Amino acid sequence: MNDFRTDRGLEPGKTAGLLFRFHGRRALRIAASRASMLAEGGDRDGALEWLRISEAVRDILQRETKQ
Numbered sequence: 001m002n003d004f005r006t007d008r009g010l011e012p013g014k015t016a017g018l019l020f021r022f023h024g025r026r027a028l029r030i031a032a033s034r035a036s037m038l039a040e041g042g043d044r045d046g047a048l049e050w051l052r053i054s055e056a057v058r059d060i061l062q063r064e065t066k067q
Contacts, residue, residue: 010049016056028057 019027035050 010053012049012052012056015053016060019053020057020060025061028054028061031057 016027016031019031023030031050031054035047035054038050039047
């Protein structure tokens, strides 16, 4: 079973955490780039999913800068 998937797609918080763990501050750029690529390719649902992940990464970054 994949813990990062829900019945509606990727779980934004868990996916963002993993992305941040491996890529640090670049995670936001990576997630936003993925959303853009999917949107350009016509995958609206995929793009929205990665925009939610981008927001979750942004939340992580904000918490990190407050510490």
